[in-house]
Amino acid sequence: MELSMIKDVAINQNLRPLLELAARVGRDPLLTQASTGNISIKLEGVLWVKASGKWLADATGDEILIPLDLAEINAGVAQNLDPAERYSNASIETAMHVTLPHRVVLHVHSVNTIAWAVRKDAAAQLEARLDGLRWQWIPYVASGLPLAREIEKALSTRPDTDVLVLGNHGLVLGGQDCQTTENLLSEVERRLAIAARQAHPADYALLAEFAAEAPWAVPDDDAIHALATDPVSRRILEGGFLYPCQAIFSDASTPELFRATPAADGMLESEERRPFLIIEGRGVVINRAMTPAETAMLCGLAQVVQRIGSAAPLRYLTETEVAAGSTTATYRYRELANASH
Numbered sequence: 429m430e431l432s433m434i435k436d437v438a439i440n441q442n443l444r445p446l447l448e449l450a451a452r453v454g455r456d457p458l459l460t461q462a463s464t465g466n467i468s469i470k471l472e473g474v475l476w477v478k479a480s481g482k483w484l485a486d487a488t489g490d491e492i493l494i495p496l497d498l499a500e501i502n503a504g505v506a507q508n509l510d511p512a513e514r515y516s517n518a519s520i521e522t523a524m525h526v527t528l529p530h531r532v533v534l535h536v537h538s539v540n541t542i543a544w545a546v547r548k549d550a551a552a553q554l555e556a557r558l559d560g561l562r563w564q565w566i567p568y569v570a571s572g573l574p575l576a577r578e579i580e581k582a583l584s585t586r587p588d589t590d591v592l593v594l595g596n597h598g599l600v601l602g603g604q605d606c607q608t609t610e611n612l613l614s615e616v617e618r619r620l621a622i623a624a625r626q627a628h629p630a631d632y633a634l635l636a637e638f639a640a641e642a643p644w645a646v647p648d649d650d651a652i653h654a655l656a657t658d659p660v661s662r663r664i665l666e667g668g669f670l671y672p673c674q675a676i677f678s679d680a681s682t683p684e685l686f687r688a689t690p691a692a693d694g695m696l697e698s699e700e701r702r703p704f705l706i707i708e709g710r711g712v713v714i715n716r717a718m719t720p721a722e723t724a725m726l727c728g729l730a731q732v733v734q735r736i737g738s739a740a741p742l743r744y745l746t747e748t749e750v751a752a753g754s755t756t757a758t759y760r761y762r763e764l765a766n767a768s769h
């Protein structure tokens with residue numbers, strides 16, 4: 429066999445467990461929704477990282493990874509060049525993946541983690557739950573280079589850190605191999621698990637009436653209706669955006685879209701342009717134009733808010749943070765996410 433072929437075989441042997449892990453994680457809606465979450469492995473000077481917009485769930489059937497020169501990215505990051513901007517198809521979190529020294533890095537939008545990470549008292553709440561793990565809390569910061577810089581700072585004080593909880597965002601884990609990383613994920617998930625609050629069932633008769641007319645449809649996932657039928661969840665949504673993806677995928681600049689509409693009101697024409705409608709006390713209908721990615725994000729949101737306690741002090745995104753999330757880069761990310769899968 430030629431040397432290049434031997435190298436290819438070695439790379440494939442190393443990538444296969446990573447892709448299988450990616451697929452398992454991607455198929456769990458409590459860990460990733462649509463194209464959120466990403467994964468990487470560092471192999472002989474190459475960073476294999478998830479391409480922007482790809483779904484982890486497609487890992488074993490689609491080419492979701494792209495190879496990037498590790499030294500080149502590191503040199504760029506040192507000069508404040510964001511790899512996600514330099515390489516148009518690189519994951520928006522590529523800078524984070526190179527900043528972490530671990531061979532395998534996994535980032536998920538775990539609904540259990542997010543339910544803690546949107547709290548003002550998140551660091552204190554996590555302290556007891558993650559006791560004994562090598563973890564650190566990273567207060568909210570924008571994705572890309574800013575997040576990578578904060579992680580760099582955190583690692584400079586405790587270089588052995590292999591769990592990072594990202595405020596208003598999610599979870600990052602690092603390990604020597606896929607098995608170690610997956611075990612760590614299971615352990616963190618077990619410790620941060622929250623039972624979803626029971627919500628009143630949806631009024632399916634009313635939803636069917638809505639769905640009889642354009643543009644509405646009744647979503648497949650029954651859990652989504654909690655956004656409308658659970659009073660605690662409705663109140664949480666009224667307060668603002670909990671994490672950037674909520675704003676990005678709904679294409680909303682204000683949380684108005686997530687405010688429940690009273691069922692008694694007649695249909696307003698302006699409402700027909702909405703991607704979804706939260707009907708107070710009754711359930712959720714989605715616009716037929718809504719993409720699978722947008723629907724997956726809304727289901728994820730329902731899972732998060734159903735895990736937030738009614739008395740939890742919440743830290744919503746500020747207007748500046750929401751506006752900063754609506755940059756060209758994140759819109760491109762959303763478009764890609766909607767196009768694939």
Ligand SMILES: [Zn+2]
Nearest residue numbers: 465535597598
């Ligand atoms: Zn993320």
